[in-house]
Amino acid sequence: MLSRVADSLYWMSRYIERAENNARIADVNLQMLLDLTNQKESDPQQQWDPIISSLEENEVFASLYDKPDGRAVIDFVSLQKKNPNSIYSCLTNARENARTTSEQISSEMWEQVNRLYLFVKGDTAKKLVRNSPYEFFKRIILGSHLFQGITDATMTHGEGWDFIRIGKLLERADCTSRILDVKYHILLPSGEKVGGNVDTIQWMSVLKSCSALEAYRKIYVGQVAPWRVAEFLITHAAFPRSIRFSVDCFDAALHHISGSSETRYANEAERLSGRLRSDLDYITIGDIFKFGLHEYLESIQERLVEVSNAMQASYCGESAIENLPRD
Amino acid sequence: MGDFFSDYQVGDFFDEMFAGPGAVRPHYSKLFARFKEMEREEFERKRALAASTFLTQGVTFTVYNDDQGTERIFPFDLVPRIIPAEEWDLVERGLVQRITALNLFLHDIYHTQNILRDGVIPKQIVWEAAHFRPEFMHFDVPRNIYIHICGTDLIRDKDGAYLVLEDNARCPSGVSYVIENRQTMKRTFPSLLGQYRVRPVEDYSQELLNVLRYIAPGGKTEPTVALLTPGVYNSAYFEHSFLARSMGIEIVEGRDLVAQGGRVFMRTTMGLKPVDVIYRRINDDFLDPQVFRKDSGLGVPGLVEAYRDGNVSLANSIGTGIADDKAVYHFVPKMIRYYLGEDPILPNVPTYLATIKEDLAYILEHIPELVIKAVNESGGYGMLIGPQATKAECERFGEKVKKNPRNYIAQPVVPLSRAPAFCDESMQGRHIDLRPFVLYGEKVTIIPGGLTRVALRAGSLVVNSSQGGGSKDTWILEDDTASKNGG
Numbered sequence: 001m002l003s004r005v006a007d008s009l010y011w012m013s014r015y016i017e018r019a020e021n022n023a024r025i026a027d028v029n030l031q032m033l034l035d036l037t038n039q040k041e042s043d044p045q046q047q048w049d050p051i052i053s054s055l056e057e058n059e060v061f062a063s064l065y066d067k068p069d070g071r072a073v074i075d076f077v078s079l080q081k082k083n084p085n086s087i088y089s090c091l092t093n094a095r096e097n098a099r100t101t102s103e104q105i106s107s108e109m110w111e112q113v114n115r116l117y118l119f120v121k122g123d124t125a126k127k128l129v130r131n132s133p134y135e136f137f138k139r140i141i142l143g144s145h146l147f148q149g150i151t152d153a154t155m156t157h158g159e160g161w162d163f164i165r166i167g168k169l170l171e172r173a174d175c176t177s178r179i180l181d182v183k184y185h186i187l188l189p190s191g192e193k194v195g196g197n198v199d200t201i202q203w204m205s206v207l208k209s210c211s212a213l214e215a216y217r218k219i220y221v222g223q224v225a226p227w228r229v230a231e232f233l234i235t236h237a238a239f240p241r242s243i244r245f246s247v248d249c250f251d252a253a254l255h256h257i258s259g260s261s262e263t264r265y266a267n268e269a270e271r272l273s274g275r276l277r278s279d280l281d282y283i284t285i286g287d288i289f290k291f292g293l294h295e296y297l298e299s300i301q302e303r304l305v306e307v308s309n310a311m312q313a314s315y316c317g318e319s320a321i322e323n324l325p326r327d
Numbered sequence: 328m329g330d331f332f333s334d335y336q337v338g339d340f341f342d343e344m345f346a347g348p349g350a351v352r353p354h355y356s357k358l359f360a361r362f363k364e365m366e367r368e369e370f371e372r373k374r375a376l377a378a379s380t381f382l383t384q385g386v387t388f389t390v391y392n393d394d395q396g397t398e399r400i401f402p403f404d405l406v407p408r409i410i411p412a413e414e415w416d417l418v419e420r421g422l423v424q425r426i427t428a429l430n431l432f433l434h435d436i437y438h439t440q441n442i443l444r445d446g447v448i449p450k451q452i453v454w455e456a457a458h459f460r461p462e463f464m465h466f467d468v469p470r471n472i473y474i475h476i477c478g479t480d481l482i483r484d485k486d487g488a489y490l491v492l493e494d495n496a497r498c499p500s501g502v503s504y505v506i507e508n509r510q511t512m513k514r515t516f517p518s519l520l521g522q523y524r525v526r527p528v529e530d531y532s533q534e535l536l537n538v539l540r541y542i543a544p545g546g547k548t549e550p551t552v553a554l555l556t557p558g559v560y561n562s563a564y565f566e567h568s569f570l571a572r573s574m575g576i577e578i579v580e581g582r583d584l585v586a587q588g589g590r591v592f593m594r595t596t597m598g599l600k601p602v603d604v605i606y607r608r609i610n611d612d613f614l615d616p617q618v619f620r621k622d623s624g625l626g627v628p629g630l631v632e633a634y635r636d637g638n639v640s641l642a643n644s645i646g647t648g649i650a651d652d653k654a655v656y657h658f659v660p661k662m663i664r665y666y667l668g669e670d671p672i673l674p675n676v677p678t679y680l681a682t683i684k685e686d687l688a689y690i691l692e693h694i695p696e697l698v699i700k701a702v703n704e705s706g707g708y709g710m711l712i713g714p715q716a717t718k719a720e721c722e723r724f725g726e727k728v729k730k731n732p733r734n735y736i737a738q739p740v741v742p743l744s745r746a747p748a749f750c751d752e753s754m755q756g757r758h759i760d761l762r763p764f765v766l767y768g769e770k771v772t773i774i775p776g777g778l779t780r781v782a783l784r785a786g787s788l789v790v791n792s793s794q795g796g797g798s799k800d801t802w803i804l805e806d807d808t809a810s811k812n813g814g
Contacts, residue, residue: 002583003594099385100559103572107384114385159596257596315596 005104006163007316008097012105012113013167015094019087019116020144021175024209025051025182026077027137032205033070048073050182057083078129078136079120087140088120106154109147116143162253166311169253173246174304177297179209180233183226184294203229210241230293231285243300244280251277254311269310276303331362331370331754335747338756341487343408343746354411354804361519362406370405373515374749377403380514386507388562388792401504402797404748407512408759408779409523409802415775418481418489421673422763423771424663426477429496429650430767431666433473436649437464447665448658452682455733456655457703458497458648460611462618466635468644469542475642476535476606477765478502478777481673483744490741491673492760494659496651497643498608501778501798502531502764503566506573508778508800524805526775531764532573538768539574539604542640550603553577553593555584557609557625567608581609586629589636604640605630611645653702653736654680676741681732690728690737694721697737699728712788714740743788746799748781758782760790761801776801 029051048068052061057076060083065072080086095117102110119125119139128136148168155161183206203224207213210233220228236242251273252262260266265274288296337345344355351359362370378400381387387398410418435442436453437460443450453459478499480492509528512520536552543550556567558580571578577593585592585599592599607614613623618631633639649655657678660671679686679697690697694713701709711724728735745756763777779799780790790796 001596002577002579003596004580004583005577006596096559099564099568102385102568103576103578107572110385111383115383118382 001104001159001163003316005101005160007312008101009104009160009163010167010312010316012094012097012101013164014171015090015097016113016116016144016147017168017171018085018175019090019094020141021172021179022077022085022087022090023137023140023144024211025179026074027134027141028205028209030070030074030133030137031208032201051077053182057085060084074129074133078133079125091117091120101160104160106150108150108154112143112147112150116140116147119143159257162257163315165253166250169246169250170304170308172241173243173250174301176210176233176241176243176246177300177304179206180230181294181297182206182209184297199226200224206233212239212241215239227285227289230288234288234296235280235283235285244277247273247277247280250307257315267310267314269307269314272303272307272310276300276307331365331749332359332747335754336756338745340742340756340758341483341485341744342756343483343744343759354409357522358407358409358519361516361522370749373405377405377511377515380511381507384507385565386504387565401792402783403508403511404757404781404783404797404799405512405515406747406749406754407516407800407802408746408761409804410776412804412806414489415803417672418763419773421489421491421671422479422765422773424667424669424672425479425491425494425659426474426765426767426771428659428663428666429477429494430471430473432662433644433647433650434471435666437466437646442662442665445665447661448655451733452652452654452658452680453649455682456649456652458611458646458652460646460649463646469544469637469640472542472767473644474647474650475538475542475644475767477767478762479765481761481763482676482741485742487744489673490676491659492676492741493653493656494651495762496647497610499762499764500563500566500608501762501780502774503569504798505764505774505776505778505801506531506569508798512800520802523802525802526805528774528776531766531774532570534766534768534772535570535606536574536576538766539576539606539642541768542642543603544637544640547603551593551601552604552606553579553584553602555579555581555605555607555609555627557581557613561608563608570606576606581623581625581627584627584630586627586633589629589633589638591627591630591633591639602639604642606642611648614641614645648703653678653700654682654733657736676738679737681728681735681737686737687728687732690735691725693737694725696739698740699724699735699737701734702736703734712740715788740788743782746779746781748783748797748799750783750785755785757785758788758790759799775803 051073052058052068061076064082076083077086079088081088083089095113098110098113151164183202203226204213207216207229216232234243237244239245254270254273255262258266265271337348344352346352381400387400442448443453474496478495481489482492483489505528539552540550553576554567554571556564556578568578579593583594585594591602593602609625612620614626615628615631616623616626617628634641657680660675663669663671679690681687681690697713699711713721743758743760746759747754748757759779759781761777761779764774766772779801780796781799782788782790783797784795
């Protein structure tokens with residue numbers, strides 16, 4: 001496969017996953033806000049700040065809006081062209097990448113990416129964002145799921161598919177760590193105590209962002225407790241949005257591409273991802289809290305970037321090019 | 328009922344569907360009957376379905392001279408153009424004859440130049456042509472084929488006779504629309520398509536791949552074939568990716584290729600992989616900055632060297648632009664007589680060459696009646712349609728012609744045939760042309776039909792997509808007996 005194409009497939013997939021995750025975060029926060037306003041007075045501004053922080057676009061946001069109220073944040077996250085990580089920007093980038101690889105992906109995949117792009121570009125999306133953001137976010141999430149289903153059902157499970165998987169899972173691991181980190185930024189309203197009502201609602205919303213509340217309930221009985229939520233989202237071996245599960249899967253995909261055994265490594269990307277993987281296999285939630293949850297999540301994000309860079313250097317960059325073929 | 332054709336004006340043109348007011352030509356009778364029973368709402372539904380199909384599939388082209396290079400759908404008209412088998416047989420024979428002569432001409436021009444020595448074509452016509460490549464004199468192309476893919480534009484005159492308007496022997500585009508248009512008709516008019524026995528167009532990609540494999544260096548049996556595109560911002564990018572996908576080959580940009588030691592490689596995730604045949608959709612000028620335009624960022628440095636060494640084949644070959652030069656066009660009928668000893672089956676449109684003294688005088692006197700074209704332009708750019716131009720425009724163009732006569736030709740305005748198209752809520756006669764695609768490999772194969780382009784603006788004679796044109800599906804009938812029995 002062409003190096004450029006591998007790179008584009010990887011990014012196409014990352015952008016679609018990113019659009020989905022942004023929709024999840026915004027949607028859940030929207031709902032949480034409703035829950036909280038029914039409680040007692042809480043400052044809505046406080047509620048939206050962490051979202052903007054988690055998107056790492058504080059400055060762009062500040063340049064566009066006066067204050068972070070719900071309407072501004074929803075606009076910023078959904079259709080704002082000036083936000084490089086808005087759902088609109090993500091899907092535009094995904095579609096551009098798909099367009100340069102449209103002979104590699106199946107036509108059904110291309111049509112789905114294109115349909116999503118046309119949707120966020122069109123008037124229906126504008127109306128939905130204004131009148132029923134919940135519905136808008138729902139359609140983005142469903143659209144992304146549909147894309148993943150189409151991908152698995154119509155594309156040969158070869159190299160290109162592996163690059164798509166790696167893009168999706170790296171992005172997902174990164175997003176789950178950010179969603180979890182959002183809670184770190186959320187301050188409890190004054191007078192509220194840890195483990196209290198508001199705190200529980202906030203932790204539940206973290207789980208909901210990852211479609212994880214029901215899965216969590218099946219494992220842990222009783223109160224939603226912070227360390228359990230973190231344990232579940234970081235180290236669960238089989239939940240498809242946990243960090244560990246995502247890392248396991250992209251590590252497998254990396255080995256699938258190179259053909260090397262999963263107990264060894266054939267390049268720097270595999271070495272880094274293998275290390276991250278074994279770390280997640282053996283770490284306990286106690287270790288994580290001792291280290292500091294926020295610090296640990298940040299280190300995960302940095303290590304994901306390292307894997308991504310190494311993967312691109314091995315397959316998509318200049319160093320891949322100098323290897324002359326043996327023929 | 329929809330009553331689509333009750334107010335239809337046949338006009339003073341050859342109409343594809345009507346022999347006269349209300350007189351439907353036999354091969355259109357089933358279509359006429361189908362529209363007669365169709366409600367307006369049903370037709371509107373079909374139109375909406377067709378439009379949304381093109382949009383979601385991303386069947387778009389990019390319009391230049393625009394801030395962002397806007398993507399647009401190539402407008403599609405739902406009334407197909409139908410050509411009887413007997414008529415098509417003549418066209419097909421004419422096209423085979425023409426491509427054969429053009430290839431013999433190119434071989435001759437790049438070797439002994441007998442046709443110039445025998446005085447059939449004036450020397451300077453060839454030597455002064457912008458796309459003549461003297462640096463490829465005495466170079467042998469694989470299997471002696473120069474033009475592997477040709478898009479020949481045909482028009483019909485007032486009496487319905489087919490004429491060749493121009494040959495596109497460099498990188499003709501449009502074939503993906505032929506295939507997509509058919510897909511759309513299958514979805515929107517399945518039963519009508521079933522009533523006619525229409526020759527399929529879908530195997531074009533397979534035939535094209537056969538041609539590309541046939542010209543592999545040294546007759547290699549399992550060559551690696553790639554399509555070279557200028558990139559995603561090119562107006563025909565959709566087509567490039569469509570063809571690559573349907574042939575199952577890689578689509579590459581210049582930056583994906585590297586030439587080393589007289590060979591060309593693709594940069595892949597597993598290192599460099601050799602490429603044997605390149606279907607290039609980039610013009611000669613941009614192929615290799617070491618040989619042609621230095622500023623080309625689209626090409627591959629060293630590509631031409633590999634081509635000269637015979638390690639990589641190109642389709643079309645370098646230097647075919649001399650064959651579709653609009654001044655050389657004038658001499659194609661003579662070529663056919665010279666190389667094949669046959670009379671041309673498809674005549675040319677009469678052409679005046681500004682480079683010939685008497686012709687120049689005639690052109691300058693008759694600008695308001697003529698179509699004047701720059702010899703190296705295509706896509707409807709660089710031309711003047713005399714009868715539709717103002718006096719000042721005519722004068723300005725006359726000056727240009729006088730200044731650079733080799734660069735211009737002129738033709739009388741041919742009243743192109745018309746076919747019904749749905750415009751402004753009713754069926755109206757619109758001018759059309761036809762671009763069949765000719766493939767030259769082990770044998771010559773021609774896509775049954777080709778791209779029928781239609782000038783959707785009332786009265787317009789320019790069918791190019793960049794100038795407000797659209798397209799229709801083109802139906803070539805298997806045999807004519809079936810189509811005549813009404814129904």
